[in-house]
Amino acid sequence: MPDLHYLADPGAAEVARGVGDGLRLLRQHDYLIVCVTNQSGVGRGLFTEDTVHAIHRRLNDRLSTYRAHVDAFYFCPHTPEQNCECRKPGTALFLRAAEDWAIDFRSSAVIGDRAADIEAGSRLGLFTVLVPEVGHETATESELLEKEVHPDVLVSDFGAAAAAVLHRG
Numbered sequence: 001m002p003d004l005h006y007l008a009d010p011g012a013a014e015v016a017r018g019v020g021d022g023l024r025l026l027r028q029h030d031y032l033i034v035c036v037t038n039q040s041g042v043g044r045g046l047f048t049e050d051t052v053h054a055i056h057r058r059l060n061d062r063l064s065t066y067r068a069h070v071d072a073f074y075f076c077p078h079t080p081e082q083n084c085e086c087r088k089p090g091t092a093l094f095l096r097a098a099e100d101w102a103i104d105f106r107s108s109a110v111i112g113d114r115a116a117d118i119e120a121g122s123r124l125g126l127f128t129v130l131v132p133e134v135g136h137e138t139a140t141e142s143e144l145l146e147k148e149v150h151p152d153v154l155v156s157d158f159g160a161a162a163a164a165v166l167h168r169g
């Protein structure tokens with residue numbers, strides 16, 4: 001379940017370095033790819049849910065050049081102040097995805113670039129991989145220590161993250 005980052009402008013949505021190749025590799029090994037994101041910009045009125053959907057279509061269009069594909073997108077439209085259960089590190093969207101797609105968490109993994117991603121994955125017993133450089137906002141070591149977040153694996157690029165998932169013990 002990679003966390004892909006994007007901008008509010010669908011035309012500007014780009015696939016971060018290594019993500020296309022990494023997702024293709026996982027797909028070749030029969031992994032279902034689910035993207036779970038926090039989109040508080042919707043709750044703040046900065047952009048609409050339609051824009052989010054357009055960005056998701058755009059990302060899959062870009063990923064097709066890598067023969068990669070995100071099977072399902074789930075996003076939280078709320079602001080932190082709304083205290084919902086779906087905003088990561090909340091686990092509601094992961095649980096919904098698991099129900100929708102019959103996902104077994106024991107054989108799944110979370111690849112993310114923020115402490116909240118790892119925290120959500122850990123709560124569910126998922127194998128967690130932190131890639132601090134995937135997105136624009138990086139999880140700093142102090143942020144991780146502060147939140148007592150401990151990924152199973154820490155890697156520097158998405159290709160290594162995909163490999164870590166495939167070679168997990």
Ligand SMILES: [Zn+2]
Pocket residue numbers: 076077078084085086087
């Ligand atoms: Zn939410």
